[in-house]
Amino acid sequence: MLRVSDPMTNPIITIYxxxxxxxxxxAKNFLKSKGLAWTEVRIDTAPGEREKMVERTRRTSVPQIFVGETHVGGYDDMMALHRAGKFEPLLVGA
Structure with a gap:
């Protein structure tokens, strides 16, 4: 995990x-290119985390990405938000 962004001022990014x-x-390469930090939750090594992910997202595929408590979706969803100019505002809590 890369620690560049400041979790005190920016929402925490979580990737299942x-x-x-x-x-x-x-997804991690994209975030890294932006100088962002994230918390990775590996659902293949912690089976209980898969159940939590499905409960939170109602999806079974990975990655599932959260910015703070906002469910962004998967990689394609995150990139669509980025292209629409709507991903970066999430990073500052907008």
Missing amino acids: STAICPYCVA
């Missing part, structure tokens, strides 16, 4: 992921 998920890698 697995080791073999290429979209998880792409």
Whole structure:
């Protein structure tokens, strides 16, 4: 996990992921390119976390990305928000 953004002033980014998920890698690479930090929750090594993820998102695929308590969705959802100019405002709590 990269620690560049300030969790005291910015919402915490959480990514539910697995080791073999290429979209998880792409999501983390995107966040890293933005200088952002995240908390990774591996659902393949902690089975109880998969159940929590499904309860929070109603989805079974990874990655599932949260900015603070806002469910962004998967990698494609995050990139669509970014292209629409709506991802960055989430990062400052807007």
